[in-house]
Amino acid sequence: MVWPGKKLRKKRRREEEDMINSNHLEGMIPPDLGKIPATKILTLQLNNLSGVFPPSLESVNTDVALSNCQHATRKHSYQHWCLGDxxxxxxxxxxxxNRFSGVIPSSLFNLSSLIDVYLDTNKFTGSVPSTVGRLQSLSSLSLYSNRLDANNKMGWEFITSLTNCSRLQHLTIADNSFTVGSCQARL
Structure with missing residues (x-):
């Protein structure tokens, strides 16, 4: 694979995986990256990517890991992605x-095949969508170190919805703005 102006150290664990992490990549994500037909897992961790996510990446049927894309943004808010489709x-x-901000889009939890969700160490705000309970195969949910809040019954509904996630093994929500005003609520 060619990255503009860069020769990549490409690691392949399996035929369907492209690991392009730790290449000290800078700049924008090339639009053709989302057109790799056999890729099921795409890892871009530990780079310094910036700019916008190419529209072609929205329609990729792969696992996407974009850790440490420190300056990546979208022209159109990710909140409006129809991720399930x-x-x-x-x-x-x-x-x-990363430095993603705003609310976590509830459409993220329309991805019924999701097993792992890692949104930690960003600047997400608002409540965790209760739609997270739709993910019956969910094993790991990492939301720590954001600006998420829950200060009333509605804000805590995501905890109740997680009872539908019978395979959940790891839940991390530390370092957010969760509060329990009264000990009358059942958690």
């Missing part, structure tokens, strides 16, 4: 260690 087979969604 565009990425129906995705099993892992990792956007950790």
């Amino acid at each position: 565009k990425l129906p087979d995705m099993q892992s969604f990792e956007l950790s260690h």
Whole structure:
């Protein structure tokens, strides 16, 4: 694979995986990256990417890991992605260690095949969508070190919805703005 102006150290674990991490990549994500037909897992961790996510990446049926894409932004808000329609087979969604902000889009949890969700160490705000309970195969949910809040019954509904996630093994929500005003609520 060619990255503009860069020879890549490409690691392949399996035929369907492209690991392009730790290449000291800078600049924008090339639009053709989303057109790799056999890729099921795409890892771009530990780079310094910036600019906008190419529209072609929205329609990729792969697992996407974009950790440490420190300056990556979208022209159109990710809150309006129809993720369930565009990425129906995705099993892992990792956007950790970035600077993403705003609310977590509830459409993320329409991806019924998701097993792992890593949104930690960003600047997400608002409540965790209770739609997270739709993910019956969810094993790991990492939301620590954001600006998420829950200060009333509605804000805590995501905890109740997680009872539907019978395979959940790891839940991390530390370092947010969660509060319990009264000990009358059952957690």
